[in-house]
Amino acid sequence: MAGTEEKKKEDDVDTGTADEEEGNSKDEECAATEHRDKFNPTAYLNSFYKTASEDTAMQIVLFFLPGILYRLPQKVRTVLDLGAGPTVYLPIALRERAENIYTSDYAPANRDALVSWIENRSTFDWDNVCSWISNIEASMKTGKQMQEKTRSLMRAVLDVNVHESPVVQSVVWKSNQTTENIPGKFEVVSTVFCLEYSCETLDGYFRAVRSACSLIEDGGFLIQGGVLDATTYNFGGKTFRCHRLKQAHILESLKANGMATTAEKGYKFITHDDIFLLVSKKI
Numbered sequence: 001m002a003g004t005e006e007k008k009k010e011d012d013v014d015t016g017t018a019d020e021e022e023g024n025s026k027d028e029e030c031a032a033t034e035h036r037d038k039f040n041p042t043a044y045l046n047s048f049y050k051t052a053s054e055d056t057a058m059q060i061v062l063f064f065l066p067g068i069l070y071r072l073p074q075k076v077r078t079v080l081d082l083g084a085g086p087t088v089y090l091p092i093a094l095r096e097r098a099e100n101i102y103t104s105d106y107a108p109a110n111r112d113a114l115v116s117w118i119e120n121r122s123t124f125d126w127d128n129v130c131s132w133i134s135n136i137e138a139s140m141k142t143g144k145q146m147q148e149k150t151r152s153l154m155r156a157v158l159d160v161n162v163h164e165s166p167v168v169q170s171v172v173w174k175s176n177q178t179t180e181n182i183p184g185k186f187e188v189v190s191t192v193f194c195l196e197y198s199c200e201t202l203d204g205y206f207r208a209v210r211s212a213c214s215l216i217e218d219g220g221f222l223i224q225g226g227v228l229d230a231t232t233y234n235f236g237g238k239t240f241r242c243h244r245l246k247q248a249h250i251l252e253s254l255k256a257n258g259m260a261t262t263a264e265k266g267y268k269f270i271t272h273d274d275i276f277l278l279v280s281k282k283i
């Protein structure tokens with residue numbers, strides 16, 4: 001994901017910003033809705049996930065993830081990664097707790113990348129990210145073992161749009177073991193760098209959070225991660241606009257959707273360098 005260097009704040013109004021010096025002024029500017037057709041999964045993975053130590057945002061998310069995940073029940077029946085892009089680090093990090101994992105995205109190219117990984121045809125090497133996760137978990141497993149275990153838990157890849165109802169538009173891949181229908185709600189919904197990136201206005205953000213929460217069972221959990229105060233992010237010669245998120249927007253939207261916003265009720269918020277991760281229980 002976009003490292004803190006790549007996100008641009010509205011305060012950077014000077015001409016000749018750092019972005020231009022880095023050559024980003026030549027980027028094609030894209031609306032949030034253009035994620036569907038203009039997102040290049042290979043460029044994204046190479047920019048942010050090639051080595052976990054390369055990208056600050058990724059490092060922060062992976063570093064704090066275990067501290068968030070241990071707040072979930074020991075066993076979680078169903079997890080949906082909402083707006084996963086072409087990434088699989090959340091299913092991998094959840095593999096010891098989750099019994100059935102569903103993943104999803106809005107862009108067809110990302111859903112293809114997810115299916116390729118599940119079918120062990122991925123051209124991207126997740127070993128570095130696995131090593132990073134296993135170091136934090138203090139586990140002795142190899143990247144191959146971690147990925148094999150995770151693959152065996154994958155149940156479906158879904159086409160989703162957090163600005164439509166229903167959010168789940170179709171099922172694009174289903175495992176042989178998936179005899180039952182895709183659940184309407186999940187015990188855990190995780191969504192990282194997605195909700196504020198799916199829109200450019202506060203109304204859009206509120207709609208995206210409402211959609212994410214509508215997919216959580218009563219008593220279930222939202223794991224949300226993202227960036228505060230960014231207006232764009234860029235990779236592979238494209239700059240995508242996004243909603244400039246404030247912490248107050250997060251709290252207001254969670255409250256409006258019956259989600260915990262106090263520690264006693266099951267809320268934990270961690271932030272560093274404007275990157276945040278939270279867990280919130282549906283009350």
Ligand SMILES: C[S@@+](CC[C@H](N)C(=O)[O-])C[C@H]1O[C@@H](n2cnc3c(N)ncnc32)[C@H](O)[C@@H]1O
Pocket residue numbers: 001002032033035036039082083084085086087105106107110160161162163191192193194195197198199
């Ligand atoms: C910055 S990427 C994040 C990918 C991944 N979750 C990660 O942590 O790296 C933003 C993702 O949001 C997805 N997205 C954009 N608009 C969306 C929408 N309306 N509904 C669902 N997902 C959307 C994009 O397709 C893209 O994969």
